[in-house]
Amino acid sequence: MNPGPTTPAFSRRQFLRDGLRLSAVAGAAGLAGAMAGRTQAQTTVWQIDPAKCVRCGNCATKCVLEQSAVKCVHAFDICGYCQLCTGYFEPEPNELTTAAENQQCPTAAIKRTFVEDPYYEYEIDENLCIGCAKCVEGCTRFGNGSLYLQIRHDRCLNCNECAIARTCPGDAFRRVPVTHPYLLKTDTH
Amino acid sequence: MSTPSENSGFSRRRFVERLARGSVVAGAAAVARGALQAAETNPFAYDVGPLAKTDPAWVNWHEVKRWSVGGRAPRRLAFGPGDVLHVAAESQVLRFNREGAALPPLATTGAVTCVAVAGDGTVYASLRDHLEVFAPGGGRSAAWESPGPRTWISSLALGHGGLWAADSGARVILRYDLGGKLLGRIGAREPGRNVPGLVVPSPFLDVKVHPDGLLRVNNPGRHRFEAYTADGECEGTWGAPTAAIKGFCGCCNPIALAVLPDGRMVTCEKGLPRVKVYDAAGELAGVVAGTESFPANMKAGGAPGRGGLDAAVDSAGRVHVLDRVTATVHVFAPGKAGA
Numbered sequence: 142m143n144p145g146p147t148t149p150a151f152s153r154r155q156f157l158r159d160g161l162r163l164s165a166v167a168g169a170a171g172l173a174g175a176m177a178g179r180t181q182a183q184t185t186v187w188q189i190d191p192a193k194c195v196r197c198g199n200c201a202t203k204c205v206l207e208q209s210a211v212k213c214v215h216a217f218d219i220c221g222y223c224q225l226c227t228g229y230f231e232p233e234p235n236e237l238t239t240a241a242e243n244q245q246c247p248t249a250a251i252k253r254t255f256v257e258d259p260y261y262e263y264e265i266d267e268n269l270c271i272g273c274a275k276c277v278e279g280c281t282r283f284g285n286g287s288l289y290l291q292i293r294h295d296r297c298l299n300c301n302e303c304a305i306a307r308t309c310p311g312d313a314f315r316r317v318p319v320t321h322p323y324l325l326k327t328d329t330h
Numbered sequence: 331m332s333t334p335s336e337n338s339g340f341s342r343r344r345f346v347e348r349l350a351r352g353s354v355v356a357g358a359a360a361v362a363r364g365a366l367q368a369a370e371t372n373p374f375a376y377d378v379g380p381l382a383k384t385d386p387a388w389v390n391w392h393e394v395k396r397w398s399v400g401g402r403a404p405r406r407l408a409f410g411p412g413d414v415l416h417v418a419a420e421s422q423v424l425r426f427n428r429e430g431a432a433l434p435p436l437a438t439t440g441a442v443t444c445v446a447v448a449g450d451g452t453v454y455a456s457l458r459d460h461l462e463v464f465a466p467g468g469g470r471s472a473a474w475e476s477p478g479p480r481t482w483i484s485s486l487a488l489g490h491g492g493l494w495a496a497d498s499g500a501r502v503i504l505r506y507d508l509g510g511k512l513l514g515r516i517g518a519r520e521p522g523r524n525v526p527g528l529v530v531p532s533p534f535l536d537v538k539v540h541p542d543g544l545l546r547v548n549n550p551g552r553h554r555f556e557a558y559t560a561d562g563e564c565e566g567t568w569g570a571p572t573a574a575i576k577g578f579c580g581c582c583n584p585i586a587l588a589v590l591p592d593g594r595m596v597t598c599e600k601g602l603p604r605v606k607v608y609d610a611a612g613e614l615a616g617v618v619a620g621t622e623s624f625p626a627n628m629k630a631g632g633a634p635g636r637g638g639l640d641a642a643v644d645s646a647g648r649v650h651v652l653d654r655v656t657a658t659v660h661v662f663a664p665g666k667a668g669a
Contacts, residue, residue: 196376197372198372198374198375202373220531221531221532221551221581221582223531223551225571227580232376232377232573233573245376247374273374274374275376279376281631281633282378282631283579283580283581283582283583283601284531284532284580284582284632285531285532285633286631286633286634
């Protein structure tokens with residue numbers, strides 16, 4: 142008598158299940174290994190020293206990314222909340238309104254909000270900012286210098302040889318520890 | 331039998347010649363590339379060039395002298411008896427005679443932000459949040475209490491039997507008696523008294539006592555001067571925001587003032603570093619010095635800690651301008667150059 146098919150010791154279902162588990166474990170291990178390797182390799186990242194930046198415009202045009210990884214950032218504790226913000230307005234605006242002809246940002250990346258007479262708050266939209274430093278120059282020339290450029294590390298590819306650093310006339314680009322990736326302004330005076 | 335050079339068809343001489351030619355071509359290419367890069371213009375330039383040019387027709391003062399104060403971070407000027415110029419610089423009050431020769435300085439316990447000198451030679455030097463007093467002989471005679479944690483004193487003036495201190499941090503003018511007792515504050519926003527409030531984005535609040543008896547205070551965030559009584563009533567204002575020569579440029583100007591013997595006012599601006607004279611009604615009377623007189627200051631910009639000017643007037647009516655960037659005092663006299 143034929144006893145019929147015997148149950149195999151290792152079924153196809155079990156094989157697939159174990160295979161999937163193994164793949165997941167291997168994938169996770171690979172990812173962890175890659176991250177560890179990257180962390181080990183990248184102990185430093187590029188950053189801009191605001192004290193050396195000469196607002197030349199290269200950050201907008203020399204980055205290998207289509208839209209530069211350099212963005213304007215705003216130190217609110219340094220800002221004067223000026224009604225006539227020279228980072229926001231043209232050097233000689235027709236009037237102090239948000240009309241396009243009065244703004245100097247080429248992409249309208251600065252949002253102006255009334256706080257109380259005569260104070261206004263200015264906020265950077267990083268999705269629009271191209272890092273041209275036009276506002277930085279206006280703020281540094283006439284104001285407190287609360288607007289300044291920084292490399293945003295959620296965008297930067299951390300190239301071995303940064304294309305902007307290579308052409309920076311102020312020698313403002315330098316490697317900083319990955320644990321302290323930003324050079325933030327903290328004091329005005 | 332042929333020589334080795336004939337065999338190769340490429341002599342040593344020819345190799346050296348070609349190498350030299352190649353070097354010249356490569357060098358020329360490198361120079362051309364450098365020139366091209368230098369000629370690259372910034373398409374995003376913040377152009378203040380046309381605004382920075384001073385119309386010579388307005389310039390009716392000329393520079394007669396200049397000297398370096400030597401200190402690394404001078405901030406404010408004030409004249410004392412005998413036209414001794416006092417300069418607040420780092421942890422010292424530097425002193426110079428009429429000829430610009432250095433006299434013994436006064437050492438303070440911290441960075442000096444501004445200074446005032448009484449008729450008897452008593453020197454009032456302000457640190458960031460309090461004052462130190464030096465007797466006419468030069469010894470430190472007192473240190474006054476700080477009026478509050480936000481205090482950032484940026485200018486001093488003597489008058490009405492006391493001392494006035496411009497507090498940029500608290501945005502008020504403090505009134506002291508000469509013993510150091512705080513008598514009151516003026517300039518804080520009081521709509522009921524027609525006091526609009528001082529708008530001071532950076533530590534450039536200045537105060538002077540005018541010969542007419544009223545205080546003159548700059549309100550940089552509103553681009554104007556305000557005249558106050560000793561009780562804090564605002565008696566009038568003048569000034570307008572514009573980069574044109576008749577007004578005050580940028581976000582927060584003027585930054586300093588001085589008073590001429592005839593009551594006209596000398597004003598200083600940052601960003602576009604220029605010094606002008608206005609009559610009592612606030613009409614522009616002339617330009618003492620345009621941006622052309624302060625190229626390093628113009629390049630540095632006006633952010634706190636970078637640039638700025640201050641002015642003081644001696645007994646002969648000459649305007650002394652302190653360029654903070656170059657730590658230089660420029661002396662200007664009335665009249666066009668060469669006239």
